[in-house]
Amino acid sequence: MEKVKRNERIGALIKILTEAPNRIFTLSYFSEMFGAAKSTISEDIDIVRDIFKKYGLGEMETVTGAAGGVKYLPVPARDKALAFTNEMALRLCAPDRILPGGYLYMGDVLSTPGHIERMGEILAAQFYRNSPDFVLTCETMGVPVAMMCARVLNVPMIIARRNRGAGVAEGSVITINYVSASSKRLQTMTLPKRLVGSGQRALIIDDFMKGGGTAKGMIDMMKEFAVTVVGVGVVMATALPQHKLVDNYKSLLVLDEIDEARSLVKVSPAAWLTNF
Amino acid sequence: MEKVKRNERIGALIKILTEAPNRIFTLSYFSEMFGAAKSTISEDIDIVRDIFKKYGLGEMETVTGAAGGVKYLPVPARDKALAFTNEMALRLCAPDRILPGGYLYMGDVLSTPGHIERMGEILAAQFYRNSPDFVLTCETMGVPVAMMCARVLNVPMIIARRNRGAGVAEGSVITINYVSASSKRLQTMTLPKRLVGSGQRALIIDDFMKGGGTAKGMIDMMKEFAVTVVGVGVVMATALPQHKLVDNYKSLLVLDEIDEARSLVKVSPAAWLTNF
Structure with a gap:
């Protein structure tokens, strides 16, 4: 040779x-x-x-x-992770991102593979030691970051479907009801039975958390599968309400304030990132 | 230094x-x-x-x-691309993947980041020279592969939403109607206006194509934005109907036959891959 x-x-x-x-x-x-x-x-x-x-x-x-x-x-160096999150926070603080109803436009940030990859890496690094068997997300905007998280953890990424009957090409599903904490509306979530095995360990990843209703729905769903949830991570969480339906979660960014009338939006990196 | x-x-x-x-x-x-x-x-x-x-x-x-x-x-070597696609085809030929109604269960394959990444790379390699400005997909199962495609092309990945009103956190959207070629049902598809600029070039990526209705819908949507479609790529296309609503597309895999009654499923790598 x-x-x-x-x-x-x-x-x-x-x-x-x-x-x-x-x-x-x-x-x-x-x-x-x-x-x-x-x-x-x-x-x-x-x-x-x-x-x-x-x-x-x-x-x-x-x-x-x-x-x-x-x-x-691919554990990001602490200074790089913080610099990146700071850059994202700055970018998201633009008043022209405020949408009717006090929502924040993040579509461009969540569309950029480079950003999504960094977010997935930083979130995944928090949960390596928890040894998840798969990453669970709920459609749609959480899918890209969940995918990148799953990629660096080397595990499958599984998508719960929202407000549907059985997905046609998915076979038998389990359906649960959950309540959106912010809108108080009853929603349903479905997951194909054959994608998840009982006794596995799930990491829940999503793009946004306000009241924590969707995350709580995914946690309840995992109970139906006898799966242990080993962590919850989101790209952005709102500062208020302070008490969410989910106790332990890590968010990269915090939406401190958004005020349509005063054209004011404040986003900052999560506090834990400074001790990362 | x-x-x-x-x-x-x-x-x-x-x-x-x-x-x-x-x-x-x-x-x-x-x-x-x-x-x-x-x-x-x-x-x-x-x-x-x-x-x-x-x-x-x-x-x-x-x-x-x-x-x-x-x-x-990351242009995959030809022999590696073909070996990978062959392996996927073999895996998908299992009779226990046949779902009621003659659908094929692909959830596990589309959940595995390693597979998705290879698929994204092979598809992207077909369209580098077409210089897309972004990758467009329609929720939900096409998102992971579109994401990986966009990552290697270094462009944003944009998701059209199905059967919804305006997405709450997306601002103004354009909504079109399209007809699912296989079910003949009228569907709607929406896309946030601020994500796409007129005069750009789009690459359309999806997981599955039967009649081509969804891809045609995305092409029509791009006309509304005055965007040129520079290619259409899918993970799997059915052999029949031979004439789809979209003329030029590349699929990695072909679903040659699926017969619930005879427990028969045949999947093969697309013919162009052998000349890749």
């Missing part, structure tokens, strides 16, 4: 590891791929680890045991 | 380039980041190019002119 240079191995290693976050690769796998000794690959991995550290590009984790190896976690 | 080793530069370059596909980076940008001469960075880029080529990890493209530089395109 042709000898592969270190430069080349480092480059290929970084591409392969970073495009499959949170997936364990054995040293043997790379050893075979590059025709190099495991000790050489181990040195390569150390170099890769240093590069990630130096440029704040994420972390390498070593997993010991029979199924051991190395994996890549 | 501390001298940065080539290993390190190659590693960081690959991480930075691959996590921002289709985005132009100038040599000066890297030259400053690493404190190295542009000629050195240029040599690094050549090494990166060779690594991508050797391991089938995508392509580097040089952009000339004042705004010139290099960019990364």
